[in-house]
Amino acid sequence: MVHIETVDLSPRGVTLPSDRVGMVIAQPYLSLTATEPYRCTPEAKPQQMQMLRDTVSVALAVRHGAPKTHFTVFPEYSISGLDGIALLETAIRADEWPAGTIVIGGTDALSKLDLVTLAGQLGTHMDTTHNCLDRIAHDEWINCGITWVKAGDGTVERWLQPKLFPAWLEQDVTYQGMFRGNSVFTFKGPLENGTQYHFCSLICFDWVATLDNQRAWQWVFADLRRQVTPAELSLSWFFVIQCNQKPSHDSFLTEVSNFFNQNTIPNVRRDRTCLVFANSAGKQVPGRTSQYGSTSLVFSRQNLFVDPKCHMTFSNGGPRFRSSTLLSAYHDVFFRERGACIHSLLQVNPASLTAGAAGRACAVENAFVFPFNGATDRRAPSAPVPACVKWLNDELDELPRLSASYPTTALAPNSDIVHQQTVAALRTILPQSVEKTVKMAATDSTAENADGWGQTEADALEHLVHTLDIIGIGFTITTVGAEPAHATVVMSDQTVDILAIRGYSHDRCRQHSESFLPLPRRQVILISRDRDNNSLCQKFRSILDPNIPKLGEERDITDPGGGLLHLGYRNLLDIFQQATTATALQGAIDVALAA
Numbered sequence: 159m160v161h162i163e164t165v166d167l168s169p170r171g172v173t174l175p176s177d178r179v180g181m182v183i184a185q186p187y188l189s190l191t192a193t194e195p196y197r198c199t200p201e202a203k204p205q206q207m208q209m210l211r212d213t214v215s216v217a218l219a220v221r222h223g224a225p226k227t228h229f230t231v232f233p234e235y236s237i238s239g240l241d242g243i244a245l246l247e248t249a250i251r252a253d254e255w256p257a258g259t260i261v262i263g264g265t266d267a268l269s270k271l272d273l274v275t276l277a278g279q280l281g282t283h284m285d286t287t288h289n290c291l292d293r294i295a296h297d298e299w300i301n302c303g304i305t306w307v308k309a310g311d312g313t314v315e316r317w318l319q320p321k322l323f324p325a326w327l328e329q330d331v332t333y334q335g336m337f338r339g340n341s342v343f344t345f346k347g348p349l350e351n352g353t354q355y356h357f358c359s360l361i362c363f364d365w366v367a368t369l370d371n372q373r374a375w376q377w378v379f380a381d382l383r384r385q386v387t388p389a390e391l392s393l394s395w396f397f398v399i400q401c402n403q404k405p406s407h408d409s410f411l412t413e414v415s416n417f418f419n420q421n422t423i424p425n426v427r428r429d430r431t432c433l434v435f436a437n438s439a440g441k442q443v444p445g446r447t448s449q450y451g452s453t454s455l456v457f458s459r460q461n462l463f464v465d466p467k468c469h470m471t472f473s474n475g476g477p478r479f480r481s482s483t484l485l486s487a488y489h490d491v492f493f494r495e496r497g498a499c500i501h502s503l504l505q506v507n508p509a510s511l512t513a514g515a516a517g518r519a520c521a522v523e524n525a526f527v528f529p530f531n532g533a534t535d536r537r538a539p540s541a542p543v544p545a546c547v548k549w550l551n552d553e554l555d556e557l558p559r560l561s562a563s564y565p566t567t568a569l570a571p572n573s574d575i576v577h578q579q580t581v582a583a584l585r586t587i588l589p590q591s592v593e594k595t596v597k598m599a600a601t602d603s604t605a606e607n608a609d610g611w612g613q614t615e616a617d618a619l620e621h622l623v624h625t626l627d628i629i630g631i632g633f634t635i636t637t638v639g640a641e642p643a644h645a646t647v648v649m650s651d652q653t654v655d656i657l658a659i660r661g662y663s664h665d666r667c668r669q670h671s672e673s674f675l676p677l678p679r680r681q682v683i684l685i686s687r688d689r690d691n692n693s694l695c696q697k698f699r700s701i702l703d704p705n706i707p708k709l710g711e712e713r714d715i716t717d718p719g720g721g722l723l724h725l726g727y728r729n730l731l732d733i734f735q736q737a738t739t740a741t742a743l744q745g746a747i748d749v750a751l752a753a
Contacts, residue, residue, distance in 0.1 A: 162344060164346060165317065168346075170315075175507070177507055177510035178507065184210075230259070237266065246263070250308055265303075270300070300320050344381070345358065355395070357397070383423050392429075395432050400436065401438045434454075446497075471526070472525050504522065506520070527540075545607065546593050569631055572740060576627045577627045588639075632743040634648045686724065687727035694725060725750055
């Protein structure tokens with residue numbers, strides 16, 4: 159069986175808020191050695207140490223709005239050996255680190271000597287009865303979780319908890335095996351309203367591992383039941399720190415349902431529990447990645463939280479983010495950023511909510527995304543991140559250049575230069591402009607908000623960027639993302655608006671443009687792309703508008719749609735492929751618009 163040891167933090171003066179706690183969760187990119195024991199590589203060690211410092215700084219800044227950061231969390235393997243432990247220990251012991259706080263983190267591989275050294279230091283607790291140090295073989299290493307507590311009087315203590323069960327990577331070893339721990343610490347103490355909190359943490363695979371026919375969390379619940387029977391208690395927080403390549407794997411998500419099943423050990427209530435999955439990042443910088451990340455908070459549906467439609471910084475999970483509906487029965491606060499970053503948030507205690515409209519609240523408030531190493535990125539701005547800004551910047555990272563498809567085209571190098579300018583400009587536009595930019599460009603979009611944007615919107619963005627890349631070779635683009643158009647361009651010594659729209663047909667694109675055309679002030683050029691990227695022939699244009707306008711003509715102030723110049727993207731692309739100079743491209747576009 160797994161031994162459970164409960165630590166009472168009441169005598170240590172660790173009283174936590176009963177309504178909202180400040181929480182900071184690091185999500186670092188880890189560079190680990192290719193073979194066991196898995197440690198931070200020497201090359202990455204300075205970066206990992208800086209990650210710890212950055213997270214400490216964010217925790218101290220308390221941008222989440224709480225008086226202090228009550229929980230600071232580091233994922234599995236993210237604390238680099240004894241040096242990393244010492245760095246955090248120094249930070250926590252410093253006068254500026256507030257009392258009455260908890261730090262939870264996972265170390266990279268410790269040697270037996272490392273663990274013996276740590277266990278023997280002042281203020282350190284380890285269940286050496288069930289994790290006998292003499293039982294650790296010399297060819298074994300330890301994946302260890304540490305919980306630090308700074309008491310009300312400033313005293314710092316720490317609890318060492320070796321991982322219980324190795325993941326497959328930790329089992330499929332060549333040289334050394336992972337030592338298997340056999341105990342879990344749980345902590346309890348008072349909330350400000352006089353009730354009691356309980357929390358504990360597991361390391362990654364311990365969440366789903368079966369030990370003596372039970373999951374580790376079931377052993378925890380069984381011990382809590384033993385403590386309170388016949389009364390009941392509420393579990394407040396349950397932390398799972400991970401270095402998990404597939405955090406939304408079915409086995410991990412299915413266990414959530416079992417965890418929240420109140421029919422199992424009913425006197426340990428989970429309707430007010432915050433289940434925290436803290437994972438490492440899938441890439442070194444903010445951006446899109448299919449692995450790692452997915453840091454999230456999960457709550458039972460038996461509380462009064464409401465799910466926002468499209469909140470800043472976090473989503474409601476679901477197939478778009480989880481690739482499954484396994485958590486649809488729960489409040490799933492899924493942080494969109496899966497690259498390297500630091501999450502700072504105010505977590506609301508479900509028990510603090512009141513029924514009725516006045517008590518409506520999200521599970522998380524003030525969710526900010528911070529960068530590592532002072533990096534500049536709109537997805538980690540030390541502030542909330544709108545969903546549309548996250549989506550746009552992720553798409554721009556992956557957007558192919560024209561030169562990739564047409565490398566032998568004479569103007570390919572020119573298009574690369576303009577592409578950099580276009581992308582840089584789009585990254586800076588306001589969230590409201592991002593929403594309108596995408597809606598203008600995507601005729602066939604049916605998404606209610608940015609969390610529903612997919613291939614349709616991505617294709618439309620590509621069309622917009624490539625349109626501006628080509629036009630920018632021959633003309634001066636003065637603004638990008640400037641309402642009410644996609645861009646403004648100087649042509650024939652006058653400023654004209656550009657609309658780049660992609661849809662089923664050229665006609666549908668034109669109809670779509672009428673919803674966004676401004677009142678007459680200057681001419682508008684529509685570049686449309688239909689489903690098959692067909693040319694817009696002159697005959698078709700004349701059917702659409704018998705009085706085809708010319709560039710430079712004044713617009714009829716009584717007709718917002720009058721004077722619209724229309725060119726097919728296929729026509730524009732042909733010009734790009736055939737022109738040999740920027741001047742030739744400019745002249746060909748002028749001719750095409752005058753045809």
